[in-house]
Amino acid sequence: xxVTHSDAPEAPTSGPPKAGTPATEVADGAVTGxxxxxxxxxxxxVGRVDDVPPGExxxxxxxxxQVAVFRLRDGSLHATQAACPHSGGPLADGQTDxxxxxxxxxxxAFRWSDGAxxxxxxxxxxxxxxxxxxxxxxxx
Amino acid sequence: xxxVLGGRPAGVSTLHFAMDDADGVxxxxxxxxxxxxxxxxxxxxxxxxxxxGEQFAITVFGEExxxxxxxxxxxxxxxxxxxxxxxxxxxxxxxxxQGVTLRAGVRIDRIDTHAKIVYAxxxxxxxxxxxxxxxxxxxxxxPMTGLYTADEQLLPGVFGFRTIDDTRAMLAAAAEHERxxxxxxxxxxxxxxxxxxxHGLQVEVVHAGTHLMNQQLDPDGGAILKNSVExxxxxxxxxxxxxxxxxxxxxxxxxxxxGRAVDADMLVIAAGIRxxxxxxxxxxxxxxxxxxxxxxxxxxxxxxxxxxxxxQHRGELYGLVAPVWEQARVLADLLTGTDPxxxxxxxxxxxxxxxxxxxxxxxxxxxxxxxxDEFLVISEPRRxxxxxxxxxxxxxxxxxxxxxxxxxxFLTQAFDRGTPLPAERIKLLVDLSDxxxxxxxxxxxxxxxxxxxxxxxxxALVDTVKAGTTSVGGCMDATRAGKGCGSCKLLVKQVVxxxxxxxxxxxxxxxxxxxxxxxxxxxxxxxxxxxQLRSVSAxxxxxxxxxxxxxxxxxGLTSLLRLVWGAEYEQENDAKFINDRVHGNIQRDGTFSxxxxxxxxxxxxxxxxxxxxxxxxxxxxMVKVTGGQRIDLLGVRKEDLPGMWADLGMPxxxxxxxxxxxxxxxxxxDFCRFGLGDSTQLGIDLETRFQGIxxxxxxxxxxxxxxxxxxxxxxxxxxxxxxxxxRWEVYVGGAAGASVRKGDLLxxxxxxxxxxxxxxxxxxxxxENANWLERTYDFVPRVGLEQIRAVLxxxxxxxxxxxxxxxQRSIDAYTxxxxxxxxxxxxxxxxxxxxxLVDLPMVPVR
Numbered sequence: 001x002x003v004t005h006s007d008a009p010e011a012p013t014s015g016p017p018k019a020g021t022p023a024t025e026v027a028d029g030a031v032t033g034x035x036x037x038x039x040x041x042x043x044x045x046v047g048r049v050d051d052v053p054p055g056e057x058x059x060x061x062x063x064x065x066q067v068a069v070f071r072l073r074d075g076s077l078h079a080t081q082a083a084c085p086h087s088g089g090p091l092a093d094g095q096t097d098x099x100x101x102x103x104x105x106x107x108x109a110f111r112w113s114d115g116a117x118x119x120x121x122x123x124x125x126x127x128x129x130x131x132x133x134x135x136x137x138x139x140x
Numbered sequence: 141x142x143x144v145l146g147g148r149p150a151g152v153s154t155l156h157f158a159m160d161d162a163d164g165v166x167x168x169x170x171x172x173x174x175x176x177x178x179x180x181x182x183x184x185x186x187x188x189x190x191x192x193g194e195q196f197a198i199t200v201f202g203e204e205x206x207x208x209x210x211x212x213x214x215x216x217x218x219x220x221x222x223x224x225x226x227x228x229x230x231x232x233x234x235x236x237x238q239g240v241t242l243r244a245g246v247r248i249d250r251i252d253t254h255a256k257i258v259y260a261x262x263x264x265x266x267x268x269x270x271x272x273x274x275x276x277x278x279x280x281x282x283p284m285t286g287l288y289t290a291d292e293q294l295l296p297g298v299f300g301f302r303t304i305d306d307t308r309a310m311l312a313a314a315a316e317h318e319r320x321x322x323x324x325x326x327x328x329x330x331x332x333x334x335x336x337x338x339h340g341l342q343v344e345v346v347h348a349g350t351h352l353m354n355q356q357l358d359p360d361g362g363a364i365l366k367n368s369v370e371x372x373x374x375x376x377x378x379x380x381x382x383x384x385x386x387x388x389x390x391x392x393x394x395x396x397x398x399g400r401a402v403d404a405d406m407l408v409i410a411a412g413i414r415x416x417x418x419x420x421x422x423x424x425x426x427x428x429x430x431x432x433x434x435x436x437x438x439x440x441x442x443x444x445x446x447x448x449x450x451x452q453h454r455g456e457l458y459g460l461v462a463p464v465w466e467q468a469r470v471l472a473d474l475l476t477g478t479d480p481x482x483x484x485x486x487x488x489x490x491x492x493x494x495x496x497x498x499x500x501x502x503x504x505x506x507x508x509x510x511x512x513d514e515f516l517v518i519s520e521p522r523r524x525x526x527x528x529x530x531x532x533x534x535x536x537x538x539x540x541x542x543x544x545x546x547x548x549x550f551l552t553q554a555f556d557r558g559t560p561l562p563a564e565r566i567k568l569l570v571d572l573s574d575x576x577x578x579x580x581x582x583x584x585x586x587x588x589x590x591x592x593x594x595x596x597x598x599x600a601l602v603d604t605v606k607a608g609t610t611s612v613g614g615c616m617d618a619t620r621a622g623k624g625c626g627s628c629k630l631l632v633k634q635v636v637x638x639x640x641x642x643x644x645x646x647x648x649x650x651x652x653x654x655x656x657x658x659x660x661x662x663x664x665x666x667x668x669x670x671x672q673l674r675s676v677s678a679x680x681x682x683x684x685x686x687x688x689x690x691x692x693x694x695x696g697l698t699s700l701l702r703l704v705w706g707a708e709y710e711q712e713n714d715a716k717f718i719n720d721r722v723h724g725n726i727q728r729d730g731t732f733s734x735x736x737x738x739x740x741x742x743x744x745x746x747x748x749x750x751x752x753x754x755x756x757x758x759x760x761x762m763v764k765v766t767g768g769q770r771i772d773l774l775g776v777r778k779e780d781l782p783g784m785w786a787d788l789g790m791p792x793x794x795x796x797x798x799x800x801x802x803x804x805x806x807x808x809x810d811f812c813r814f815g816l817g818d819s820t821q822l823g824i825d826l827e828t829r830f831q832g833i834x835x836x837x838x839x840x841x842x843x844x845x846x847x848x849x850x851x852x853x854x855x856x857x858x859x860x861x862x863x864x865x866x867r868w869e870v871y872v873g874g875a876a877g878a879s880v881r882k883g884d885l886l887x888x889x890x891x892x893x894x895x896x897x898x899x900x901x902x903x904x905x906x907x908e909n910a911n912w913l914e915r916t917y918d919f920v921p922r923v924g925l926e927q928i929r930a931v932l933x934x935x936x937x938x939x940x941x942x943x944x945x946x947x948q949r950s951i952d953a954y955t956x957x958x959x960x961x962x963x964x965x966x967x968x969x970x971x972x973x974x975x976x977l978v979d980l981p982m983v984p985v986r
Binding site for chain 1 (some may be wrong): 656677688689690691692694695712713714715717718721726728729730967968969972973974975
């Protein structure tokens, strides 16, 4: 494979990120329900805020959980499970606004506020995400 | 009767003669309206609508302290179906806003027609130049022993039913009492009875006539209505009257003419109305049953007019609202000089009501009057249905529909217009064949009134629909149709559905180009141009409610901005759908498909070899020939896309966009024995010209060299067929997907250059006018082939030049996205994988 574009450093990460606490707990990539996970999670530095262009999403691994992180045009950050609960679509490729995330495959929309789908799909799981010195920290 | 006087403080009653102060002189004429009911207020509205605010200083006197309200709706307020606030037609604020002086709660006692002054009960006087009497009517109180107390007031527990104050008093009493007697079995009495029964009272109706609603119904119809009313649990006494109200402190019951006594603690008098004529009488105007007016609604004083229930025109008194509206229009035409020759010639009264839950529609006479009159009756007592028509000299002169008013639209037209009647008279009342129901609405003349309560014509509804309101609720809000008694709601719905041609929406947003911006496409384009909005975020900031972005609107806006601005569009990657961000079609497992451009479906061994090499190098799971005569590499990981493009060295085939896609061709004249034209080269040329142009939905084209149609041009968005002698047919609006539709022949032209020009103009016309995601097979029938032809074939040079320039702007803006983004990503991580981050194959490799 010949990678000609210049963002090789941001190419897929398959291992856990270097910073942050070792991911020994939580570790259930499986979707168990919607809503933000409780306070018992572990923070992981998954990348830089600048890795996510305004309005877009990018996928990361936090611990061993695949997450999609979004930076909205208003500057706010959101993180969800990476795969759509409906049929596994790549949520990081979805489109966003201040209220919802829209999956690219079948256009189901999920609310940032509680992860619920505005249509008939199951809810998406939300994770706390914050910026720390330019780094993206996702708590799973 | 509970007259309400002094409901407002007296301080408001300052007099305004012409202002002769230093600050200026009011040169307007003084128009005084006596009566603030539905007729008086309507006259004021009509006068203002004709610009009368400039001509007249208007003063309105109303005996009631309230603003103007919909008296027709009082029975609904009494029934608890409407709140009294919801029946207000014009509030005090409205009068203030319109610059109209409202003297609410001030009764006029007398007019000096020589001095042209009105005298109010509060002692004030007001001068006029033109005076309108709209004093309406009051409840008729039949003579009855014991009805009045010593001080000439109605016995406590006795109510008229005319005003909101009557209604409030009845509502209060209904909460405390158990038994009510309603005097009068007409429309108002039955509505009062039904409403009171709804409050849990035991109700009996005493009616002097031999059948209910004898003004409107024949005896048989009345008998059937009686069954329906009694089925509700209301007791009906016919052909008798109440001779005595049993007192003495408050009403305890009544005595009937046959001597029977009936207990009751409420007595409601709804035995008809009488015009209020005292003011006119005292002032020396001619009064018979009502105030006598001529065809210009003038009394015998040339500056005094009368309208509404108080007016007697050609011997007729009108108690329905529709004639009042007509009178108000004529009078406003005259007063303002809009039509100095306007005349009122009387109304043919047709009415449609809901009485005690039963639909009733009546017009004209209700029984034959001459030996030669035809009379057709359909009576179904068990179903509560009684229908009759009276025909004279082949014209409908009367109809009565009870319990089933489906035929009212057709009959109203026949009655109003004297339109021809079916030879089989039974068709007047019954649809003998199915599917004729809509015909009634379609044939209804534009100026026929659909909603009698609010005076809304069919045309007003149609205009509202044409102006873009295609929901029934939206039309009702806009016109107030159906907001009166509600009996016309079905008809309103039918008219709206008919006017919208079946395209009724539940939501105003259906007209919007995208859900997040409340504008239709033409207005949105205009706003984008006017405000120079070049990015999707700028559009949201400027045009979205609250400036809020909307995820599902972004893709459509991106497409529109590229249409409007071409190369000057400000790119924002987050506003694009993922396909347009990475220039490939996303697949079910999050991988993408890669389709190189292969113009006209013509390839070369070298291109095939290159594709084969690339497919092997990137381990492409599937290589497939597409329906569009190209080769598809499926299952490509996002991160591999730039590398593949670079290795392929071919432009994008745009197999992923809402854009021009491809041109299929047959082998035309080069090899085919039958070919009539060089379809292959024309297809390649078309694809070269239109490549990558974004559009409301995808555009698929084909060119065939003869009508054998091997490349399926008849079912393409734009299809071109060689027909010999250098001529080409251009078809538009075809489809062979979920919808199958043969394209419409737009034109036959005589050169490949003409095909390029015409198809380009069609594409641009479609781009500028189609709704977002509207394919040509919907667009062409919606707009109509004739319209498209008129623009593209007979349009002005200016319009055509505009289309050509718009298309050229987009052609000039074309860049191959693979070449561009492959070399330099548009955003950080543009081609980073989104899923899976660990290998999770979902589609097996073949």
